[in-house]
Amino acid sequence: MPELPEVEIVRKSLDQNINGKTIKKVLIKNRNLRFEIAKHFEKQLLKKKILKVDRFSKYLIILFEDKSSCIIHLGMSGTIHLIKKKESNIFTNTSFYHSPYLPKKHNHIFIEIEDIKIIYNDPRRFGYFIFKKNLKELNNYFNKFGPEPFSKNFNLVYVSRNLSKKEKNIKNFLLDQNFVSGIGNIYANEILFQCKINPVRSGKTLNQNDFKNLIFFSRKILNKAIIKGGSTIRDFRNISGKQGSFQKTFKVYMREGKNCINKNCNGTIKKINISNRSSFFCNICQK
DNA sequence: AAGAGGCCCTGATAGC
DNA sequence: TGCTATCAGGGCCTCT
Numbered sequence: 001m002p003e004l005p006e007v008e009i010v011r012k013s014l015d016q017n018i019n020g021k022t023i024k025k026v027l028i029k030n031r032n033l034r035f036e037i038a039k040h041f042e043k044q045l046l047k048k049k050i051l052k053v054d055r056f057s058k059y060l061i062i063l064f065e066d067k068s069s070c071i072i073h074l075g076m077s078g079t080i081h082l083i084k085k086k087e088s089n090i091f092t093n094t095s096f097y098h099s100p101y102l103p104k105k106h107n108h109i110f111i112e113i114e115d116i117k118i119i120y121n122d123p124r125r126f127g128y129f130i131f132k133k134n135l136k137e138l139n140n141y142f143n144k145f146g147p148e149p150f151s152k153n154f155n156l157v158y159v160s161r162n163l164s165k166k167e168k169n170i171k172n173f174l175l176d177q178n179f180v181s182g183i184g185n186i187y188a189n190e191i192l193f194q195c196k197i198n199p200v201r202s203g204k205t206l207n208q209n210d211f212k213n214l215i216f217f218s219r220k221i222l223n224k225a226i227i228k229g230g231s232t233i234r235d236f237r238n239i240s241g242k243q244g245s246f247q248k249t250f251k252v253y254m255r256e257g258k259n260c261i262n263k264n265c266n267g268t269i270k271k272i273n274i275s276n277r278s279s280f281f282c283n284i285c286q287k
Numbered sequence: 288a289a290g291a292g293g294c295c296c297t298g299a300t301a302g303c
Numbered sequence: 304t305g306c307t308a309t310c311a312g313g314g315c316c317t318c319t
Contacts, residue, residue, distance in 0.1 A: 003312065034295075034314085058313080076313055077297075106297080124296045126313060168290065177314075184312055233312070253312095275291065278310085 002074045004148070004182030005225035005246065007058050010080055013239045014060070015053035017082055018113045022049045025112035033108065034075060034128040044131045045070060050113065056142050057181035068131065069138050075126025079103075082239040085115040101241040118239070146179045149218035154180060159211045166203035171274045173203060174218075183218065186231060186253050189280045191217045193252045198286045199279045200272075224249070252280040260285060 002010070026045050031037040038044075048068065054061040060072040074080075083096040096117045109120035109129065120129070132138040147153040162179055163170070173179050174188040183191065192199050194217040197210055206214075225231060230244035233254070238244075251261050252269050260267035260282040267284030 006312080073313085075296095076311070122296095123298065124311090124313095126296070166289085172290080175313090186312060231312080276293085277313095 002058055002078070003184035003187050003225075003231075004058055005187070005222055006230035006244070007055055007060060007074065007182075008226050009230045009238045009244065010074075011053050011055040011060055014080065014082070014118070017116055017239075018050050018062075018118070019052055020050065021114045021116065022047060023111060023113050025110075027110040028108065029110070030108040030125075033122065033125045034073070035130070037109075037129055038131065041129065041131055044068070045111070057145060057148060057177065058184070059142075061138065067135050068133050069135075071130045071132060071138070071141060072120075073127050075122060075124060075128070077124040078120065078122040078127030080239050081107075081119040081121060083117045083119065085117070099241065145177055145181045148181050149183065149215070149222055154215060154218070156208070156211055156215065159215060160208065163203035163206055163211065169200050169202055169274060170197055170206065170214075171199035171277075171279055174214075175275075175277065180218065182222065185277050186233075186250075187218075187221055187225065189253045190251060191221050193281060193286060194221065196285050196287060199274055199281050252282065255280060 023045050026042040028037055028042060049065040051063045051065050054063050058073065060074075062070040062072070064070075072078075072080075081099050081102045083099050083102070085096050102119060103121050103123075106123045106125075107119050107121050108125070111118050120127070130141075132141065147158070163173060166173075168176075170192065171188055174183050174191060175185065189199070191214070195210065195213040197206065197213070225244075225246040228244055228246040228249070229238065229242065231246040231250075232243040233247050255269040256271040258269050260269065262282070262285055265282065265285045267282040269280055270283045272279050272281075
């Protein structure tokens with residue numbers, strides 16, 4: 001599901017609902033996610049007051065008042081669901097409204113935060129939760145990552161220095177989180193279309209104008225996706241069950257065989273495999 | 288050292 | 304209907 005825009009949508013709605021509240025209960029039904037959830041995880045979260053919900057790249061960061069934190073990665077299929085406590089029962093028991101969007105299977109983690117219950121669902125179990133004791137540990141975790149597209153560090157000098165003379169193709173560069181953080185397969189395809197760059201082009205064949213476009217359109221596409229509430233393919237929703245709409249504006253992703261949307265271009269959208277990921281591009285205007 | 292590919296896992300869909 | 308094969312928004316690990 002989630003690239004940077006989708007994770008940002010989740011972050012925003014999660015922050016609005018749990019900011020300033022205290023964790024009352026943690027229940028883990030299945031510890032066997034991408035990495036096994038640590039033995040003392042429940043204890044580490046219990047009674048922690050939430051300062052804010054942050055995000056870096058495709059990672060959610062629940063920051064606590066004592067500067068400890070919980071990193072959440074949603075993998076390919078992770079979703080977070082939010083349920084509010086029933087008003088009428090608030091003093092009598094802990095029953096919550098049932099969310100119509102809560103799947104029946106694969107609900108692995110339940111966290112009660114005062115009048116809110118959040119539930120982590122993940123069929124493929126590629127996601128994970130990690131607790132970090134302090135800011136130093138948290139920062140160390142993201143040390144190896146490249147800048148987000150929005151960062152001032154993702155600039156012409158940086159891109160030029162990293163791509164020039166490299167054999168690796170530009171599609172794999174955009175997916176390489178050590179080069180730039182937060183772009184996944186959908187947005188990599190859409191960004192390259194806007195840049196008019198063929199995904200198989202190697203870094204060393206690109207010029208300064210290509211680098212400028214890569215920076216500009218990475219920012220533009222991700223920003224636009226965030227404004228549109230992310231992309232809903234398969235069943236992505238924000239934690240309140242609302243769908244995104246950026247998928248309606250896909251220019252190449254999932255458009256194999258269709259006409260290029262650019263006026264004056266007679267091209268057709270092609271689909272090829274690059275490092276086992278689908279790549280969609282116009283065979284004429286992406287050179 | 289850089290880069291390609293396998294693999295972790297379940298579910299949806301297509302084809303027979 | 305039911306089988307099998309293929310593919311999916313990520314990224315870590317291993318091998319060359």
